[in-house]
Amino acid sequence: MGDPSSGANKDLLFRTGIILAAAIMVIGVVMAIATAQGWLTGAVGAEADDAGSSEGVIVEAADNASEEQASSGQGSDPEARAPSASENDATPMASTGAQDGQSVLGESTDAAAKPPQKAWQCSFSIECTDIFDHWDELASDKASVVPANGVMLSSSPIAFDEGATVFDVLKDACSRTGIVLEHSGGLFGGACYVEGLNGLREFDCGPQSGWTFMVNGVRVNHSSSDYRLANGDVVVWSYSCG
Numbered sequence: 196m197g198d199p200s201s202g203a204n205k206d207l208l209f210r211t212g213i214i215l216a217a218a219i220m221v222i223g224v225v226m227a228i229a230t231a232q233g234w235l236t237g238a239v240g241a242e243a244d245d246a247g248s249s250e251g252v253i254v255e256a257a258d259n260a261s262e263e264q265a266s267s268g269q270g271s272d273p274e275a276r277a278p279s280a281s282e283n284d285a286t287p288m289a290s291t292g293a294q295d296g297q298s299v300l301g302e303s304t305d306a307a308a309k310p311p312q313k314a315w316q317c318s319f320s321i322e323c324t325d326i327f328d329h330w331d332e333l334a335s336d337k338a339s340v341v342p343a344n345g346v347m348l349s350s351s352p353i354a355f356d357e358g359a360t361v362f363d364v365l366k367d368a369c370s371r372t373g374i375v376l377e378h379s380g381g382l383f384g385g386a387c388y389v390e391g392l393n394g395l396r397e398f399d400c401g402p403q404s405g406w407t408f409m410v411n412g413v414r415v416n417h418s419s420s421d422y423r424l425a426n427g428d429v430v431v432w433s434y435s436c437g
Contacts, residue, residue: 313354323434386418403437
C-alpha cells in the first residue's frame with residue numbers, strides 16, 4: 196500500500212495550482228479592463244477638448260465678425276446699414292438765402308462747380324439814372340455806354356465774407372458780371388477811388404460828376420475800401436452829376 200499522506204499532498208498542490216492560475220487570470224482580466232477604461236476615458240477627453248477648441252474658434256470668429264460690422268457701421272439690422280452713394284447724393288444742400296427764382300450774384304448753379312457758401316449777404320446794384328437829367332452835359336462819346344434804363348446792374352443778392360468792404364464787393368461783382376472797373380489808390384493799404392464803371396468815368400457828365408455809393412439809403416463820404424459791410428446791407432452805386 197502507498198503512503199496516504201503523499202497522495203493528500205499531491206492533491207493539495209494540484210488545488211493550489213488551480214487557484215493560483217485562476218487568480219492570475221482574474222488579475223489579468225481586471226488589468227485589461229482597467230487599461231481599456233483608461234484608454235476610453237482619454238479618448239473621450241481628447242474628443243471633448245477638440246470639440247471645445249472648435250467651439251472656441253467658431254465663437255471667436257463670430258465675435259470678430261461682429262466687431263468688423265460694428266466698426267464699419269453695419270449691424271445685423273438691415274435698417275442700420277450705411278447709406279449708399281445715391282442716398283448721399285440726395286443730401287439737401289444749404290440754402291443760399293436768395294428769393295425763389297434768384298441766385299446769389301456770380302454763384303454757379305452747378306452743384307459740382309459751386310464754390311463754398313459765404314456767410315453774409317447784401318443787396319447790390321449799380322445805376323446812372325442821374326445822367327438823364329443832365330444829358331446835355333454828357334460827353335458825346337459816352338452816350339453808348341449809358342443803358343436805356345440807366346441801370347448797369349439791377350439789385351441782386353451777393354454773398355461775401357465777414358469783414359469785406361464795399362470796394363471788395365464791388366470788385367467781386369464787376370469781376371463776375373464783366374463790368375469794367377477803373378480805380379486808383381489801394382497800394383500798401385491806401386484808400387481806393389473808383390474812377391469809372393463800364394466806360395463811364397468821372398467828369399464825363401459835368402465837372403462835378405463821378406461815382407458815389409450809398410449804404411441802406413445813406414450816402415457815405417468815406418472811401419469804399421474803408422467801409423466794412425454788415426450782413427443784410429443794401430448797397431447802391433450811383434453816378435452823380437453833382
